[in-house]
Amino acid sequence: PASQRLYHKNVVDHYDNPRNVGSFNKNDLNVGTGLVGAPACGDVMKLQIRVDDEGNIVDSCFKTFGCGSAIASSSVATEWVKGKSVDEVLTIKNNDIAKHLSLPPVKLHCSMLAEDAIKAAVRDIQAKRASSAKPAAQAD
Ligand code: FES
Ligand code: FES
DSSP states (O other): OGGGGSSOHHHHHHHHSOSSBOOOOTTSTTEEEEEEEOTTTOOEEEEEEEEOTTSBEEEEEEEEESOHHHHHHHHHHHHHHTTSBTTGGGGOOHHHHHHHHTOOGGGHHHHHHHHHHHHHHHHHHHHHHHHHOOOGGGOO
16 A cells, blocks of 8 residues: 555664664763754754774664654664774765665655764764873873
8 A cells, every 4th residue: 555655665674673772871981972853853863883992883872752764764874883983984974874765855854863963973972082082192
């Protein structure tokens, strides 16, 4: 029936079986947290990354209070960032997520939320690391 064709199977799968739902301690120095909201609908997405000393993302999780497309977009985003460096994930575009999920145009802002959340999480870990960096003179 037409009602079942509104969403691509990848959306349904990520909505029914979202990957990596959860939370890391946001005060952990190896955790970056991105919390973003969509003005259009009021939905909110939190995406977190756990980063090793080399700047690689070893784990990721999310909590999203939002529509099915936003939940599916966050689930895909957490899958895609794992194993990449914090620089690499900045190239993940909402269009790639939207295409992967075959989101209709009216749902593009949902995948935009995921791109914004990734960027916010990277900014957070970079700010943490910058402020906790030891003076170079202390290296031994
Ligand atoms: Fe899950 Fe592609 S179907 S990331
Ligand atoms: Fe707003 Fe999907 S309808 S995030």
